[in-house]
Amino acid sequence: MIKGRFLGIDYGTKRIGVAVSDENMTLAFPKEIVPNNADTMKRLGEIIVQEGIREIVVGESVDFSGKLNALSARIDVFILDLEEKFKLPIQKQKEFLTSVEARKGTNTKANISPSQAHSKVKQIKSGRIDASAAALILQRYLDKINQKKI
DSSP states (O other): OOOOEEEEEEOOSSEEEEEEEOTTSOOEEEEEEEESSTTHHHHHHHHHHHHTEEEEEEEEOBOTTSOBOTHHHHHHHHHHHHHHHHOOOEEEEEOTTHHHHHHGGGOTTSSOOHHHHHHHHHHHHHTHHHHHHHHHHHHHHHHHHHHHHO
């Protein structure tokens, strides 16, 4: 079996959540948040080299009915830029409600102390949710391709 890592991306207009897989391509882990600015491709290139990425999975934004939404066109342009810059295979994975799912672990209504609640709010504001959403997108894709191998 070919070893390597996959890069998961949750594209946003301000921040891009990034996740990486393990070498066996079975588990996804949140990596970091990359600001969506002029340095985005440079930082993604550094991650691709550092992590030995061989394939990229980008979340495909859809609405509640499963149709592409307004962000979809921007994601398509972003994917074209990735393809041109890195020459790696790029897959799309529907990202329906991944940010909502990622926030489940940051529910501040639970029975937690004020300092824990403050920490959770800071995580949300700092964008950690974006990296967790990228990991969920990547994990769904890994689960799908690994099911086909069975």
